[in-house]
Amino acid sequence: MAATTLKPVDVVLVGVGLTGTIMAKELAEAGLTVVGLERGRFRDTYPDFALPNAHDELKYVRRHELMQDLSRETITFRNAMGETALPMRELGSFLPGEGVGGAAVHWGGLTWRFLPWDFETRSRTIARYGQDQLAADCTSQDWGITYAELEPSFDRFEYLYGISGKAGNIKGTIQPGGNPFEGPRAREYPNPPLKTTFAGSLFRKAAASMGYQPFPVPTGALSRGYTNPYGATINACVYCGYCQFFACEMGAKASPQTAVLPVLLHNKNFTLRTLTNVVKVNLDSARRRALSVTYVDSRGREFEQPAELVVLTSYVLNNVRLMLLSGIGRPYDPVRNRGVVGRNYAYQTPSAVTLFFEDKVFNQFMGAGGLGIAIDEFNGDNFDHSGLGFIGGGFFSAASTGARPIGVRPVPAGTPRWGSAWKKAVAHYFNRSFPITVQGACQSYRTNYLDVDPTYRDAYGLPLLRMTFDRHDNEHKMSVYLTNKAAEIAKAIGPSKMNVNPRTGKYTIVPYQSTHNTGGAIMGADPATSAVNKYSQSWDVPNVFVIGASAFPQNGGYNPTGTVGALTYFAVEAIRTRYLKRPGQLLT
Template sequence: MATKLKPVDAVIVGFGWTGAVLARELTKAGLNVLAIERGGMRDTIPNFAAPMIHDELRFAIRHDLMQDASRETLTFRNSVDQTALPIRRWGSFLPGNGVGGAGVHWNGQHYRFAPSEFRIRSHYRERYGKTFIPDEMTIQDWPVTYDELEPYYDRFEYLCGTAGKAGNIKGVIQDGGNPFEGPRAREYPNPAMKRSFQMKMFEDATREMGFHPYVQPSSDVTQAYTNPEGVDMGSCVYCGFCERFGCEMSAKASPQSTLLPLLLKDPRFELRTLSHVTKVNLDSGRKKATGVTYVDSQGREFEQPADMVLLCAFGLHNARLMMLSGIGRIYDPETGKGGVGRNYAYQMSSSVTAHFNDKVFNPFMGAGACAMIIDDFNYDNFDHGPLGFVGGSYICVESKGQRPIDFRNLPPGEPRWGKGWKQSVAHWYNRTFVIASFGSVTAQRGNYLDLDPNYKDGFGNPLLRMTFDFSKNDLDMSKYCTDRAADIAKHMNPDKMGINYRKGPYSIVPYQTTHTTGGTIMGADPTTSAVNRYLQSWDVPNVFVMGAGAFPQNPSHNPTGTVGALAYWAADAITTKYLKSPGRLVPS
């Protein structure tokens, strides 16, 4: 029997980036906000202290900051004709856990999506004809435009202290930035990151080839910075321990380094950790949420009433919680009906290794978002007509800290062990860099999320089931972009090089990226989306669902910039529209 608690104005499920943004915006609007987080408390001091945090084995390999798969995982299969089996240990992607969520262990790579992405289906049909997009490709226009989101992108970048060089300010192309980007209202809050030797080589080569290199926008802040909320951030020291680590310098933007100090002092805010939300409770008509049920560490069940429920967990968990709570209709790939679980997508990654006998790169120096990028083969920045596929990749050289358990790229054909291998790794570790390609994944009718019929978590609830494989479209796209990366490598005349294409079928074993998207997608049509343009559930209007689950497909660039922008966009709609007149913000 659940213990019924005192009501709050808004309950937040999961305290990562979106939970922190919404908590701040709603408490500022005068609401009492409770955030419920299944993991434990973590803060810069003492949890991310150096030198302890500079431990590759513990954090990068054993996934210390990640979700414990023994308690909850998901099941996976490539297609409906396989039986989904549990992901028994993490590989391909790494869901976070605890206060700050994935906002603690991300790299700080902070992008905006291109304007064309927000109307991708319309755009491709207009430019390439009505039959260019195959039937099974379920890509959708976003129900929001780049121009509408721009002020919110700006807000999240200024919160994070993002370092970069604008490529387009109010329509005027800027030297040194990304000329393909959408217009921004103003320059980045902080100057771009420094360039490593290998980034400089890539910059010079791509410029000689007629491409448009730019330094990756980075929320690893490049100078001491006080954000608009008045929170002081540190300056990045290029230690090379970002991805899968917390930042001891408060230089990597995270909920801890940007908002948490304010929230913890705010009497309107409460953070309840080690408490696992098992469902959103609905009233008898199933059109209104009455709050959430959660279980504490001792197994005690609590009912937390709230006027509003904000799902702010990782995208996969938000989708599962909607399904477990009966919010919306679960997608059926046979009929194509149902908005929840629809359009699950991922990211295409591949690489080219370039090896130089006479150069030294010190690959351990760097930061999670220290990279040189070209977008010449991203979005619709190149002619897709003769190529026949949708989407693209950004191509880059990253100096994000090549720690040696994970990153030892040898030329093809070298021994795997023994004296020969030792000589090879001793020679090449410092004389190699990688040109990586990170690309889009188009939504496909057969790629989706639902509840698993066979496996349950420790609370007796069905695990989420992922059905996903790379489509021919995306493999063709990735092959094309990997070949362009190889062209760039060849231009630099390496002594040796290797090409690592991404091949199907998709496997959950090797790490690729944690950029899982979709499942709770936003849309203009309630029959083909889970939430409306304000991330409000079509079916239960006092439930809002944040995160990259809202992306109708995976656009290629890293998701966090858009996740933060959408959180501010939704918070604005809640505080200026919804609170004045609770109900549907978009008629269905």
């Protein structure tokens, strides 16, 4: 079928979620005509997220109402190159969003800045411990950007999303009550921290008694009403306990819907087209310039949208897939360790300690996205890794993010899976338990990568993305070490029982772990080992920018959103101030 060619525009965005809406707002404001293509539907706080239906655990957590429709497109997965990848037929390990706002509608709100160390993982590791500290096949590398360069962009994103938190380091001065390990920031968070739950208070006391420095987790669930620099107002959180996996009925979770779209949708330079699926970025014959994108609409019609600038702002996995399907940059070859697109796919290494009590109730069904008290002593290189046999770490947090009984009803290890004994344990411990979670980092390896599947196809007949991934010894050793440290704090709190569950063994795509997929279109200083430069600009096709956690060379011990937001502002600032004046490669 012949595609209908549309009137050229300045910018076409593929995906209208967290990164796409910021890009659109900034570029439309700069006077450019911007078209945002979103494969899902339009969604807004009212009526889509209204109570009572929006807080239905079965519909949202188990049946994935807000998430990607896998009947049209999924990925294939295998642990190792020698296996046959098979389709992820149902969602499990991670939950990409679908529709306007993307995964930032159902995200959990935690908004961290990666540590200065995270951006220079490889060089700082070698400088402190020597080359041998890195596993032989570890491909973790420096980002080609430093924390200091990115700081103003972190600041802009935090003030856009109205993040609630407590600064730990303002311009080099350590702030009591904040995270003393964070990189220096220009100023305090825009909003104060959320309230502290019983679980959080016990963790804070125990951690402090052990010499750690606990602080509130920074989050996009807002502690008070806030109007951001764009003029959008985000409301105060009411601690309803339905945040992650759900949309917010209050407009109190920072998201494209609350922080950007109310303003963006009134900008005449911006056109939103929903239910449009981009299948290809069309390049010139030399593959040095993008000319247009091809998309299919909800009536099966094919369109070609010419644009001066193509910005990939969809989820990590689809950013990489579209590059592979369009021939943007050289695909990664894991055997020869050459090529860049698909390289350094990484993930997260989450683990947990669950505490059970006989005489305390926690009302964990109350809560908020990111609500928790954390410590950062065991993140990044904040502790001495000599002789430990691994690099990296993660933050620990006593989390109160909402406990709903289909999914969150922990029982002590050894409890039968069903029958009266199970029922008794569930009834007793549902309100007498809470977790300490560990957000472990994940390094990158030659054998963990994304490419095009040879067998399975999507609804349009195009090959699926293939994921080859397993955690390595580094991650397993790290998880055991960190989880045992978390268990020491748990023990100091004094539960009657606890489950200590480090992340070991083969990675499985089945149980939910984290929607923190990273890499595949990573940034770096060297075009031979990175797909984009520090401005998220394709080295090979300079009028293509690829925004998101796809640019992370490896994943840190934090949730990625804060860093994704910062990379977005860093990129759009460079486009506005430099690229538009002289289109072309920003780094030469």
